[in-house]
Amino acid sequence: MRLFNFIRYGVLILFFQGLSACDGQTTAGIDQQQQNNMVDVAKPQQEDAKFLVLAFGDSLYAGYGLKSGEGLVPMLQSSLQADGMSVKVHPAGVSGDTTMAGLKRFSFVLDNLKRKPDLILLGLGGNDMLRGISPAQTAENLTQMMDIAKSKNIPVMLTGMIAPTNMGAEYVNKFNAIYPKLAKKYQANLYPFILDGVVTDKKYMLPDAIHPNAEGIKIIVNRISPMVNDSLQKAAR
Structure with a gap:
């Protein structure tokens, strides 16, 4: 994976500010489009798939602002299946989730x-x-989730985020180091910036200029799908 030029994304302050519009949304507040994506992916014929992937994240995993079938989860599942894999990708994205909120529901989701x-x-x-x-x-919150996964012998693949330069150099350096350090510690596959190649081009973004549209999701899926495939193949050995 090539190194990312974080300065390039320093101009995306409005994007990062806009994401906060999703803050505070709880599981009970998931919009109808997200519910449709969840229903679409959880079709009965996928129950017997060889592989099960849990997609656990925030609005970028939850299909925010997209029609049924256009979110990251259903498109990733379709991509993997097109590559000949028997796989179900289970949706567990909640818009506005922080790592603390995610940690609180992590074990519950796994256990259910x-x-x-x-x-x-x-x-x-x-x-x-x-x-x-x-x-x-x-x-620390991400580490606790990684530890829970490790205790259950479940491998993790991380999709990272970066901090814009207006957060200050000290904050940026510390935040941007989180995902590479975790990947190294737990020997996990890492896609450093989930919106790389998408967020800087408005034709791949929704009108809010915050979230990817269906074409943007396709780019993300095309980039992460081989890594997900590789992670599953390693897990099967």
């Missing part, structure tokens, strides 16, 4: 799945950055 997932796709931390939460606290 019909089977142990073969891989957890973990994408949290963006809302922590928006609120100016200490990177040390964000890292």
Whole structure:
């Protein structure tokens, strides 16, 4: 994975500020479009799939602002299946979730799945950055989730976020180091910035200029799908 030029994304202050508009939304507040995406992915014929991936994250995982079938979860599942994999991707994205909120529901979600997932796709931390939460606290919450997954012998693939330069150099350096350090510590696959190649081009974004549209999601899926495939193949060995 190539290195990311964080300065390039320093101009995206409005994007990161806009994401905070989703802050505070709880599981009970998931919009109808997100519910449709969840229903679409959880079709009965997928129950016997060889692999189960738990997609655990925030609005970028929850299909915010997208039609049924256009979110990250259903499109990732379709991409993996097109590659010949027998896989179900289970939706567990909640808009506005911080790492603390995610940690509080992490074990509950795992314990209430019909089977142990073969891989957890973990994408949290963006809302922590928006609120100016200490990177040390964000890292600790993510570490606890990684430890829970490790205790259950479930591999994790991380999709990271970056902090804009207006957060200050010290904060940026500490926040941006979280995901590489976790990936190294737990030998997890890492996609450093989930919106790389998407957020800087308005044709891949919704009118709010905050969230990816369906075309943007396709780009993200095309980039992370091979890594998810690789993670599953490793888990099967």
